[in-house]
Amino acid sequence: MDGKFSVSRRRAVGAVRTTSRLVFSVVLTFIGLLLVTFLIGRVIPVDPVLTAVGDRATADVYERTRIELGLHLPLYEQFWQYLVKILGGDLGYSVLTANPVTEDIRRVFPATLELATVSAFIGIFLGVPMGVLAAVHRGRWPDHLIRVVSLLGYSVPVFWLGLMGLLLFYAKLDWVAGPGRLDIFLEDLVDPVTGVILVDSALAGNWEVFTSAVRHLALPASILGYFSLAYISRMTRGFMLEQLSKEYVTTARAKGLSEFRVVWRHALGNAMVPLLTVIALTYASLLEGSVLTETVFAWPGLGLYITNSLLTADMNAVLGGTLVVGAVFIGVNLLSDVLYTVFDPRSR
Amino acid sequence: MTPAWNSTRWLLSHTPGSKVQARLGRIYMGWLTFRSNPIGMTGLVIVALLVAVAILAPWLSEHTPFTQSLPDRLRPPSHDHWFGTDELGRDIFSRIVHGTRITLLIVCLVVIVAAPLGLVVGSVSGYFGGWLDIVAMRITDIVLAFPRLILALAFVAALGPGLENAVIAIAVTAWPPYARIARAETMTIRHSDFINAARLQGATHFRVITCHVFPMCASSLIIRVSLDMAGIILTAAGLGFLGLGAQPPAPEWGAMVSSGRQFMLDQWWVAAIPGLAILIVSLGFNLLGDGLRDVLDPRSH
Numbered sequence: 001m002d003g004k005f006s007v008s009r010r011r012a013v014g015a016v017r018t019t020s021r022l023v024f025s026v027v028l029t030f031i032g033l034l035l036v037t038f039l040i041g042r043v044i045p046v047d048p049v050l051t052a053v054g055d056r057a058t059a060d061v062y063e064r065t066r067i068e069l070g071l072h073l074p075l076y077e078q079f080w081q082y083l084v085k086i087l088g089g090d091l092g093y094s095v096l097t098a099n100p101v102t103e104d105i106r107r108v109f110p111a112t113l114e115l116a117t118v119s120a121f122i123g124i125f126l127g128v129p130m131g132v133l134a135a136v137h138r139g140r141w142p143d144h145l146i147r148v149v150s151l152l153g154y155s156v157p158v159f160w161l162g163l164m165g166l167l168l169f170y171a172k173l174d175w176v177a178g179p180g181r182l183d184i185f186l187e188d189l190v191d192p193v194t195g196v197i198l199v200d201s202a203l204a205g206n207w208e209v210f211t212s213a214v215r216h217l218a219l220p221a222s223i224l225g226y227f228s229l230a231y232i233s234r235m236t237r238g239f240m241l242e243q244l245s246k247e248y249v250t251t252a253r254a255k256g257l258s259e260f261r262v263v264w265r266h267a268l269g270n271a272m273v274p275l276l277t278v279i280a281l282t283y284a285s286l287l288e289g290s291v292l293t294e295t296v297f298a299w300p301g302l303g304l305y306i307t308n309s310l311l312t313a314d315m316n317a318v319l320g321g322t323l324v325v326g327a328v329f330i331g332v333n334l335l336s337d338v339l340y341t342v343f344d345p346r347s348r
Numbered sequence: 349m350t351p352a353w354n355s356t357r358w359l360l361s362h363t364p365g366s367k368v369q370a371r372l373g374r375i376y377m378g379w380l381t382f383r384s385n386p387i388g389m390t391g392l393v394i395v396a397l398l399v400a401v402a403i404l405a406p407w408l409s410e411h412t413p414f415t416q417s418l419p420d421r422l423r424p425p426s427h428d429h430w431f432g433t434d435e436l437g438r439d440i441f442s443r444i445v446h447g448t449r450i451t452l453l454i455v456c457l458v459v460i461v462a463a464p465l466g467l468v469v470g471s472v473s474g475y476f477g478g479w480l481d482i483v484a485m486r487i488t489d490i491v492l493a494f495p496r497l498i499l500a501l502a503f504v505a506a507l508g509p510g511l512e513n514a515v516i517a518i519a520v521t522a523w524p525p526y527a528r529i530a531r532a533e534t535m536t537i538r539h540s541d542f543i544n545a546a547r548l549q550g551a552t553h554f555r556v557i558t559c560h561v562f563p564m565c566a567s568s569l570i571i572r573v574s575l576d577m578a579g580i581i582l583t584a585a586g587l588g589f590l591g592l593g594a595q596p597p598a599p600e601w602g603a604m605v606s607s608g609r610q611f612m613l614d615q616w617w618v619a620a621i622p623g624l625a626i627l628i629v630s631l632g633f634n635l636l637g638d639g640l641r642d643v644l645d646p647r648s649h
Contacts, residue, residue, distance in 0.1 A: 032490030155631035160623030288495035
């Protein structure tokens, strides 16, 4: 009793220590992220005072505005003010949309989330079995085929694949719908409860909108899904090869377990632990990788928002978007570390 | 029967007579392994072709990449224009051929900036350890925590679009993995006997790092760099596609795909062919990296 208690207590202490170290490093990383966006915002050749007052303003007005904006302060004080502002949820105003950047991002983020989530599901449900097959049939044709598929995935420019997909499946074959999230005459028919159209239309029971959303989502999600498939299948193959060479697999086989059970249950079960990290990282990179895909498919998400703001030198919007994507990235990294400690007892 | 001097035997000798002979022998052995790897060889052929095309660009193309000819705009591929013409009547084949120079230039510049930077940061912090190490690794962690394309975008936004700025932006996001690798390699050897021996003979830290630590990091770094080159090409092409890379009229492939986008329905070749070029070249670098890993990475044997 006593021994068991102390073991579990030691474990709890260990978990707390790991977690606090993780939280500390995440906070540091986040401050670093803010520092980078802050510095980028300071080195741009655009004078923020001139943007605010226009070039007809007198020197007096110019100077007053400069002080109002806090630009006369030393850099570290400006950074402190920036920190306080960001933590209060204020990312400034977008020049392009004239809305607060926070509000803009809240509006466009669900679209990116929808695309990334569907793509991640495609990548996981095809990539994991493909990786397992490649490992089981190592060196034979399924392995080679999957290697070619994933190598192509690493090499193809996403924006080009998107364009070619549109050309073939939309323009020539008419299997899927074109750019955008919905057919134009169906827009704004469903209340944006979550902003994720698949969910909203299903909640409202409007299947016409749902079908249209699926038709619009199919191509961009397949293309992004292909990229995560390429990565996930390759990593799965590696993890499975490692597991299949271990002694417990031989034991399980010797005990007469079916090959199916040995591979898909015992080996894959253990390979799932490092795979979770890979899947989390893939998901984070999907949120980022959507920048080019969203541009090609006119998908009104965060990526398109950032690129549009970039082209109009709308720095508040660009840096706000960068910050949000970076924060999501850090968050997902943290989550994958935590999951790893939860599922792998050795790492405690 | 045996000839007086046999080059293969000299290279593969078990008792090399000089440092040069031993080193050349090792390289030859690596080449033999690499040669038997079809994937790596395919990649090498593609990359060698790329370099050859870049060097011979003016002689390979009948037309210049910049001459506009509006009556000939958007012509389909034909005997006169192998890949057709674009919206200004420029010959797409010539533009692709000259575009190889831009692609190679970007890759080389990024690697020249990022790899030595990563090598120095990683090996110095791994060698000395302590606070220096903690601070340097924290910085690499922060840069690694950024999504690469977004960070590059933010940098280009700050610096302004253009080829040089795109290179800087990509290089800034590319060095941390190299630092990590160099640090890991340095940590494994920093307490080994040959380092201590060099120190005891009076070598300075600078000499130990440059002459003994750097060469030990080289092979892992080369593998990583060659595997990264495809990613660099794709990022550069992505920036070009968004209008943030090389500026018109430079025949940058990503920008060419972007300008062909509006004619895609009827004149598919304007966008399709530059994209295919990007695909082939990045595939070549990926295959080459894969093959090099098999040769240089002892763990993969």
